[in-house]
Amino acid sequence: MKNTEVAARKNEAISRGVGMTTQIYAARAENSEVWDVEGNRYIDFAGGIAVLNTGHRHPKVIDAVKKQLDAFTHTCHQVMPYENYVALAERLNKLAPGDFAKKTIFATTGAEAVENAVKIARCATGRSAVIAFTGAFHGRTFMGMTLTGKVVPYKVGFGQMMGDVFHVPFPLEMHGISVEESMDVLDKLFKADVDPKRVAAIIIEPVQGEGGFYPVPRALMKGLRDVCDEHGILLIADEVQTGFARTGKLFAMEHYDVVPDLVTMAKSLAGGFPLSAVTGRAELMDAPGPGGLGGTYAGNPLAIAAAHAVLDVIEEENLIDRANQLGARLKQRLESLRAEVSQISDIRGPGFMVAVEFGQPGAVKPNADFTNAVRLKALEKGLILLTCGVYGNVVRFLAPITIQDQVFNEALDIIEASIRECAEEAKS
Template sequence: MNSKVDEAPHFLRLRDQYVPRGIVTAHPLVIDRAQGSELWDVDGKRYLDFVGGIGVLNIGHNHPNVVKAVQTQLTKVSHACFQVVAYQPYIDLAKRLSQLIGGAQPYKAVLFTSGAEAVENAVKIARAHTQRSAVIAFRGGFHGRTLLGTTLTGMSQPYKQNFGPFAPEIFHTPYPNAYRGFSSDMALAALDELLATQVAAERVAAIIIEPVQGDGGFLPAPVEFLQALRALTTKHGIVLIVDEIQTGFGRTGKMFGFEHAGIEPDLVTVAKSLAGGLPLSGVVGRAQIMDAPLPGGLGGTYGGNALACAAALAVLDTFEQEQLVERGQQLGARLRDGLLALQGRYPQIGDVRATGFMVAIELIKDDDQRSADADLTQRLIDQARVGGLLVIKCGVYRNVLRFLAPLVTTEAQIDEALQILSAALARVLITK
């Protein structure tokens, strides 16, 4: 008898015993190893990983370039704290990010550890620059789980719960949603009303937006909306923060999501796929804004850790060497076309959304309102796992199934995933 059969239940029992229920694990699995777009659990079963650490592994699990860079750096400096002494990987990465986002313009970058930390510091920088306090975010947006990140996040459950009181001077406004009939013009009118009735523009330090909402349902901000937002913030001296934590590094078919609209943000937050699986985040922005905080106002013990910086530099090299942005465009089109074919067979797939390789389907009930069907979404996720495909949900009503496969995924793996999903749909709809 294979002793490994009992390993997963054993570890899951330990998880329940020692890990609090507040941190949810989407799949009842314990993994042993991973490579590229695949992982194996402790019982040896293989899965296609179309979650990628929730958008962290755009270049795949254990990319050899990242492994080599970290191993090499480990023999030099693993950690020193940039606030104590400088080291080359941090400086090199700050330069590359500044040039990547700002081009020839004077940009600077500061590095942190998590996406929420980047968001919090972007707000600090914007407030220091403008000497204003208010920040506007969007309903359905997600900006982290810290107190300020949770306050900025435009969803009540499960994020806000009873964690208040929340940070003051944060205002929310509707985000465009073409599928639900909420246009850019309607969203801009709501923003104008907010500025007229709740907070004057001259009190607003920043507006923060995801170019494609991540946890909110993979909803793309229309080009005209982002352009109008850029014009409005410029007019009123408001800092435009673009949260590229999930959309950045090739996920949307561009290196960064804001590029689709041809705008230049004031500040950009980056994290997730920046360092190929190592914890690293940053704020990149216009030099005059970035220099607003006085010396000592920014920092963090692990921010810009040397190992993570070395990994990030290897990630950026890999994007160039393997043309991963273009690769993501091709894979996104293949996955989108396959999902559209499934939509033709299953009307419960109300919408197929794809911005590059940032792809999702919205699952609905068979009624005139196209009501969200969160139960169907969860059962589909569970059945896909049975077939060997890992996916997770998102959306304000948790009825959107999202795909965040690595950009190194093969065409054969895309086709395999579609076959697994098709079989899972057939099972859940027959047994409904």
């Protein structure tokens, strides 16, 4: 079987709306390595877009799922509930930020978690408006893409977005937007467009994912908390991409002296199995009536079992410390290239949520062509990378935190060689 053969079949069978970063068709995977249908081996620095913090097929995760598979695979928790759903909610209630009583619900995708968080916020406050940020990504459902602060490709052709959603510029000092300006726009929004007493929630990613791996400045997060407290608005932390040790904390909000009212999570929660959650203040989570929340597949028992194993692995293998170590090594290697690669305009990210941004030589102006060239060069050398950012000029690194040292070193060499070669080619 050839990748090209499967690609031809894909073109005939699957909507072109499902975009694909590569035309490499996976056949098997183990930890940080993937083999395609032709037997070619790749190092995976995409991690299913931040889903595989514990790696492909972690033995503990696979064992937990096998045991659950031998018991039962589905009853629908709303029809016949099961204890491991309750136990996982108890664990997340203890682990999520905030020293107050919490409750949890489970869903299937990150977009569903966001949708449910908005539903809970609206029900608990009796308000309807929601504020998000430019560059944000919150999903592809209608509310999710309305909240998302990027038009192409997420909103193009889908008509009118949901009402009562407003966007504030995300502060990017290197691109000329300060925290003060963002907060000023928020203040003007309250004066010109929406009464703050009609705003149910402000939703923010502690580190923007699709938007470019930009961490939220501390001053902005504190400012948002103050505004929320002043006006009775709920603060929702979208931890779908940042959660579960990726940033060197279990949750990225732990980097701030700010506690959200609701937290959305998904991706690496269940090590590759579809599961998402909303955890928040108990009185808020109890606002919707019975039947107002849930879903047929929400909290599937196989995914719940996987999530228990993921939390065990994070603790037993010290993945929080590991994320900080790996991230430091990656940033150090990237920093070593700054002096000779004039296209590098920024290197950033907490823990192992690291990104490098490329600009025009010696300038901050985005350079998407160079960024994509680096991605393709690395792919030729057997390393899968992802780009991101509103301008498509950022390479984000999402390797499993469990990556083997020798494989990580190999990947670092490929990253360095790819950037160097692209820089040399740009000179010619």
